[in-house]
Amino acid sequence: MNLPRAFEEKMKHLLHEEYEDYIRCFDEPRHFGLRVNTNKISVEDFLKIAPWPLQPIPWIRNGFYYDGEHIHPAKHPYYFAGLYYLQEPSAMTPADRLPVEPGERVLDICAAPGGKATELGAKLKGSGVLIANDISNSRAKGLLKNLELFGIGNMLVLSEEPGKLTEYFTEYFDKILIDAPCSGEGMFRKDKKMVKAWEEHGPGFFSKLQRSIITQAASMLSPGGSLLYSTCTFDASENEQVIEYLLSQYPEFELCRIEPYEGFAPGIPELSSSGNDSLSETVRIFPHRMRGEGHYLALLKKGNREESGAGQREKKKVSKGTVKAAKLPEELAAFWKEISWELDASRLDIHGERIYYMPEDLPDMRGIRFLRSGLLLGELKKNRFEPSQALAMCLKKQEYSKILDFSLGDERIMKYLKGETLDVEDKTSAKEKGWYLVCVDGYPLGFGKLAGQTLKNKYLPGWRCQY
Numbered sequence: 001m002n003l004p005r006a007f008e009e010k011m012k013h014l015l016h017e018e019y020e021d022y023i024r025c026f027d028e029p030r031h032f033g034l035r036v037n038t039n040k041i042s043v044e045d046f047l048k049i050a051p052w053p054l055q056p057i058p059w060i061r062n063g064f065y066y067d068g069e070h071i072h073p074a075k076h077p078y079y080f081a082g083l084y085y086l087q088e089p090s091a092m093t094p095a096d097r098l099p100v101e102p103g104e105r106v107l108d109i110c111a112a113p114g115g116k117a118t119e120l121g122a123k124l125k126g127s128g129v130l131i132a133n134d135i136s137n138s139r140a141k142g143l144l145k146n147l148e149l150f151g152i153g154n155m156l157v158l159s160e161e162p163g164k165l166t167e168y169f170t171e172y173f174d175k176i177l178i179d180a181p182c183s184g185e186g187m188f189r190k191d192k193k194m195v196k197a198w199e200e201h202g203p204g205f206f207s208k209l210q211r212s213i214i215t216q217a218a219s220m221l222s223p224g225g226s227l228l229y230s231t232c233t234f235d236a237s238e239n240e241q242v243i244e245y246l247l248s249q250y251p252e253f254e255l256c257r258i259e260p261y262e263g264f265a266p267g268i269p270e271l272s273s274s275g276n277d278s279l280s281e282t283v284r285i286f287p288h289r290m291r292g293e294g295h296y297l298a299l300l301k302k303g304n305r306e307e308s309g310a311g312q313r314e315k316k317k318v319s320k321g322t323v324k325a326a327k328l329p330e331e332l333a334a335f336w337k338e339i340s341w342e343l344d345a346s347r348l349d350i351h352g353e354r355i356y357y358m359p360e361d362l363p364d365m366r367g368i369r370f371l372r373s374g375l376l377l378g379e380l381k382k383n384r385f386e387p388s389q390a391l392a393m394c395l396k397k398q399e400y401s402k403i404l405d406f407s408l409g410d411e412r413i414m415k416y417l418k419g420e421t422l423d424v425e426d427k428t429s430a431k432e433k434g435w436y437l438v439c440v441d442g443y444p445l446g447f448g449k450l451a452g453q454t455l456k457n458k459y460l461p462g463w464r465c466q467y
């Protein structure tokens, strides 16, 4: 492969005697990774039903290699059930190594298309809030879909400049992930187009942007909170030097040890101007040392004041300037009899026909560009409520009373995913009707409406399977 000369020289300087091993990697096959959605299924249970051979990714508890040359997990019904995300293995590391607990307030500031946000959301286990932001509106649409597919309801998807977010979220978050836009040197092996992009916008362009994003994020982190910064590039000006810059601007931050793995290489203090030894706590991932592409990670804690956290902070009340329902609308209440979750009516947010279920304790966010705020429960139509696709993905089979569960081999699964009407005479009686949750092997795919033992397909048209 033809690499830019300046890049080769830099890598020789960075890797010394390891440089030849690194270059040899370009002739080796790429690695394909699958990450189990532990919000929907345990790793153990997934391995019992996994349709293909999987090999553990040794440094990621819920990550596995698969043979991407021969199998296509994105076409499998379990993918449509949100049981996993397909992700390059080293890219799984940042969200894995940022410790997130249920109940916390979490920000993923450069989140699209959601490779890390889906894992952060899964770690929250439905409590607390995930705010997933991306400056690109079009990319944020993909992010929204992935979060919904993963069944994450306690979330907001924003499309804003980080600078604007600082006006709303001063010291608000317990955890922040910055998976920064970068020159992408670590992806050269996987995607040749990245080389061309590097020639147009190299490390100099990105390091300025990264310094700005990391300092903006720092002001949104609550004291005692943790921030994980990552890139998929090797250049020190986008890695160690960005961390060094943050530490110079915010001395209350300190670097933390990242849970180790034998293939990780330490960050390189000599590549910073201060030579700060603690930069060796940061992690570099090189493809010749482990079965993943290139990454850099730094985990930092904001100190200086008393510990904060989900249980300790003063509650800021929601004041979003929208219609708050004092009690459930009748149509929703009638539908909700089928669901075992308790709904807190004060968290409902109604915009026209649409009803959202909001996470708790959000600040006033008027003026921010949203793609989604909270879980879209569904729409109020004339005298009835129509549940949303997002709600179907959030439900577990045992949480809804009207289930149509098909086994993987049943041809109706693919028909359902293509948007076809289903004959379900063998599974229902003539008297039954209403909204049914269609599942594959017990994992929800979406709703259908039953009448006369025929199921009208309510799978979201934009999500339908095209093949």
Ligand SMILES: C[S@@+](CC[C@H](N)C(=O)[O-])C[C@H]1O[C@@H](n2cnc3c(N)ncnc32)[C@H](O)[C@@H]1O
Residues within 6 Å of the ligand: 091, 109, 110, 111, 112, 113, 114, 115, 116, 117, 133, 134, 135, 136, 139, 160, 161, 162, 179, 180, 181, 182, 209, 213
């Ligand atoms: C490395 S990608 C993020 C990948 C994502 N975290 C994932 O795992 O799927 C960087 C993202 O940063 C976004 N971005 C670029 N400039 C930004 C900025 N100033 N503020 C926020 N996001 C930005 C890009 O649109 C891009 O989606």
